[in-house]
Amino acid sequence: MYYNIHTHPHSVSEDVLFIENLYKNFDHEIMGRKVSMGLHPWYLNADYLDEQIINLAENAEKSEVLAIGECGLDKLSSTDWDLQLKAFQLQIKLARNLNKPLIIHCVRAFSEVLAQLKTVNVPVIFHGINNKLSLIQPVIDAGYYLSFGKSLLGGNAAILNTFKITPLEQIFLETDDADIDIREIYKSAAVVKEISEKEIVLQLEKNFLNVFHY
Numbered sequence: 751m752y753y754n755i756h757t758h759p760h761s762v763s764e765d766v767l768f769i770e771n772l773y774k775n776f777d778h779e780i781m782g783r784k785v786s787m788g789l790h791p792w793y794l795n796a797d798y799l800d801e802q803i804i805n806l807a808e809n810a811e812k813s814e815v816l817a818i819g820e821c822g823l824d825k826l827s828s829t830d831w832d833l834q835l836k837a838f839q840l841q842i843k844l845a846r847n848l849n850k851p852l853i854i855h856c857v858r859a860f861s862e863v864l865a866q867l868k869t870v871n872v873p874v875i876f877h878g879i880n881n882k883l884s885l886i887q888p889v890i891d892a893g894y895y896l897s898f899g900k901s902l903l904g905g906n907a908a909i910l911n912t913f914k915i916t917p918l919e920q921i922f923l924e925t926d927d928a929d930i931d932i933r934e935i936y937k938s939a940a941v942v943k944e945i946s947e948k949e950i951v952l953q954l955e956k957n958f959l960n961v962f963h964y
């Protein structure tokens with residue numbers, strides 16, 4: 751089985767288990783899908799935050815919701831910083847209350863995000879990693895998971911080096927909204943790690959079962 755932990759599904763394949771990321775319409779019928787749900791920093795609105803958090807909390811209890819997020823901090827976003835912080839803190843609290851993992855969106859805010867996560871005791875996954883190692887090393891050292899996607903196909907040496915150094919036990923793979931097959935990313939991951947694809951498949955299954963309960 752292949753695992754795609756962050757996507758908007760384009761095609762459904764029997765040997766791929768995927769988590770669909772929802773950032774709105776939390777009350778829509780989930781119908782047996784596996785999802786993550788959270789308030790993305792790009793789409794926050796101060797006038798509705800309290801309502802949105804209540805709505806998220808009501809729906810995130812469902813067993814189909816495997817994780818809270820993506821949520822986090824983004825220094826390139828035009829969203830007010832204090833609003834981003836407040837929304838992030840409320841969702842961290844929610845993840846702790848529900849005992850569900852957090853999927854993090856982090857852009858140019860690694861130290862700020864890590865500071866917020868200090869008291870978190872649920873598994874944490876930073877998604878969409880496309881950074882050089884010096885930025886990511888503190889995330890690795892903190893024991894969090896890192897999810898890589900299409901950047902593994904791009905051939906950027908610094909990103910590939912980050913992937914190479916990240917311990918296999920802390921890795922996930924994702925397609926996000928790119929229209930690519932997760933199996934292509936597995937293939938590239940195996941090449942960069944210089945191990946067999948089977949080894950990646952088996953380790954990512956272990957990681958998935960360690961983090962997600964469904």
Ligand SMILES: [Zn+2]
Binds near residue numbers: 854855856877878
């Ligand atoms: Zn993101």
